[in-house]
Amino acid sequence: MKRLGGIALATAVLIVASLAGCSSTPDEVTQYVKQASAAEQSAAVGGRLHREGKALGPETSTLFQDAMKELTSADQSLAQLQATGSGATLQHRGLTAVRKAIDVLLAAQRELQAGEVSSASVERLRDAAAALRQLERR
Numbered sequence: 001m002k003r004l005g006g007i008a009l010a011t012a013v014l015i016v017a018s019l020a021g022c023s024s025t026p027d028e029v030t031q032y033v034k035q036a037s038a039a040e041q042s043a044a045v046g047g048r049l050h051r052e053g054k055a056l057g058p059e060t061s062t063l064f065q066d067a068m069k070e071l072t073s074a075d076q077s078l079a080q081l082q083a084t085g086s087g088a089t090l091q092h093r094g095l096t097a098v099r100k101a102i103d104v105l106l107a108a109q110r111e112l113q114a115g116e117v118s119s120a121s122v123e124r125l126r127d128a129a130a131a132l133r134q135l136e137r138r
Helices: 002-023 025-051 057-080 085-114 119-137
Strands: none
Touching: 025 057, 025 085, 025 119, 057 085, 085 119
16 A cells, blocks of 8 residues: 555656646747847847947957857747647747847858948847747747
């Protein structure tokens, strides 16, 4: 009888642990989206400062590289989540927004390498950051 009680307790612990894992998926998605949002916002500010002559090319390049590392990390983390149901929908929306932010930042990096970040690129960086912030609030 003692053994049966121990098995039941172990089973209950496993069920609670698995349910806790499922319920944390939206929180994990939000965490990674916040990470990406902060990176994209930093890139937008860096691009604006560069356009205004307040940040040199090498500084802006480093900032863009750091932002890209954060975005890539968020993308990889989101892709590894094992979400289901509404969590999977949120995960998909997060991945879509983060990948768009990566594309926008890549374009800004190319422009910087060519000599100047356009005002249109700065605006796209801001827009991508705003989309991520909106998703944070889900």
